[in-house]
Amino acid sequence: MKLVTKTNTYYLIFFIFLFPLMIAADYYLIQYVVITEVDEILQHESERIRFELKEKGTLPSSNYVFNTTTVKEEQPVLNVFKDTLIYEAYTDKLIPYRTYEFMASADSQRIKISLRHVLLEMNELIVWLFATTSLIILVLVVGLYVINQGIYKWAWKPFFENLSKLKNYEITKKNPVGLEASNISEFEELNKIVVTLMDQVKKDFQNLREFNENISHEIQTPLAIIRNKMILLLESQNLNKKELQWVQAVYQEANKLSKIGKSLTLISRIENQEFIRLDNVDIRTIVDNIINNMEEMIKFKNLEIKVELNPVKIKCDLILANILFTNLIKNAVQHNQEGGYITILLNEEKFEIINSGEVSKIATEQLFRRFQRGNTATDSLGLGLAINQKICELYGFRLDYYRHGGTHTFSLFF
């Protein structure tokens, strides 16, 4: 949910609860004020009447008096305010009144006098209150909405601009992200932190990349020298059988080390997104070439190969595409058994390769991990699928593995 929508929703919820509360509060407040005022008027009038009765002995004229009765002595004295509805013939309606009864004495007689004062009609009051309160709240809501939109648009502007800039930020790109300056201190602080973080990450990334480059460079030259010297040793005729075996072992391990180095470097290069070329790669041609290159190997293992290739073009790095499909096809050949089969299918949606092979014991999810070998007896490094996984991550492809007994299926969805 967007920030502005969220804020507005909270405001709306707040007002929905506030609205009846405000009306209720208003209603009781006004009622209290009116009644107190009326009571005061009646009280005042009663005192005036009492005084006049005492001084002059006659009941003064008053707009409020509506009833007087003489009462006997023993009746208790009651001074009470009451709300009553009195029928008024002229409007044919019951009108709410506030009444006040009190005792007064004139000529040794006790008189009960009732005073009354018309009250405002509460129904009307509620309607008016509702109307005015609604209006006020409406104005408030509209005003707040407008202000909020304005704040969102102007005050948050640098924030959102920086957000989209950060979204497009790529660590592999050299140019720095110029963040929008803001006069809001929180945003400035955030910018500062983000810039510091980016610098740190970039520095680490550069270090890592340099380290990788250096390692691959520094390791390969000594390995080349080791290999060359081993060949010289092997070519010399002066070694006995045991020594020859040692030299041979060193030679083979140096080879393996070199290949591990190359593969790991490739993986980190893919992870570092150093492959940014987007060639329009003709997958059918690539697969065809790889199969041709391995044709005799396939014949050598007596594999029955069935190929159905449709023309497919995909935007990716040509070299990575070559590695990806080489690894898949190579695996199908390598992990196959004598006289087995390979079926390859390529269409717009996917590349699928099915091969026969031994029943593998490795869990499917383990298969893509580094140095995981399908068969411990073979000399493979177990990096092929890890590399493939990285390539797929880079381009958003999905690589699925499925096996059923001795049938292994790799499906690559573009």
Added chain:
Amino acid sequence: MKILVIEDNVELLQDIKNFLEEEGNICEIAQDYKSAFMKVGIFPYDVLVVDITLPDGIGLDIIKEVKKENIDVGIIIISAKNAVGDKVNGLEIGADDYLTKPFYLVELNARIKALYRRKVYRGSKEIVFNEIKIKPENHEVFVNNRLMNLTKKEFEVIHFFVANRNRLLTKEAIAEHLWGDQIEMADSFDFIYTHLANLRKKIAKLGGEDYIKSIYSVGYKFTERE
């Protein structure tokens, strides 16, 4: 042929120099950008072998200079960077071939010979070894002037062998030559063994001698010496 090898590692440089001189070439060396630059400007070479990373410059700049001066020379890049960008850049600015370190000297040798043949003889030169004659551009091999019926890989093997006659070719080097360095296959050594057996038979059938000698269990040598 005259070759200049530009490489900053002395040990590797000596290995390459010794190997190429044993092949009958004149091989000069340069350890840094400056001396390489000077030598390229003064002496005519047939082939340059250039390392990309040098202590005082980038090998690619030497290639650019050579191309700018219009010097007719074959160029092979050797780089440990394994950087795809290097390869693409190098080939784009006019290098003829690219090898990633660590490479097999026999592979370098085969590439240099192929490059030289393409440059100087426009690929038309035949390679002759006693009764065996190879026409690389047609992928044809003759034994006693009779055409051999070879598969693609068999041709590549015999071509590689003849280019590196009297050299120890390890199984690893042969496998990498045949399939490239992306394919490390467990079965490839068995495959090579079977192929060489077939090749021997085919040469013998046309009255050729068996020059393929097995060297311990490490590899093979194509030689007429015992």
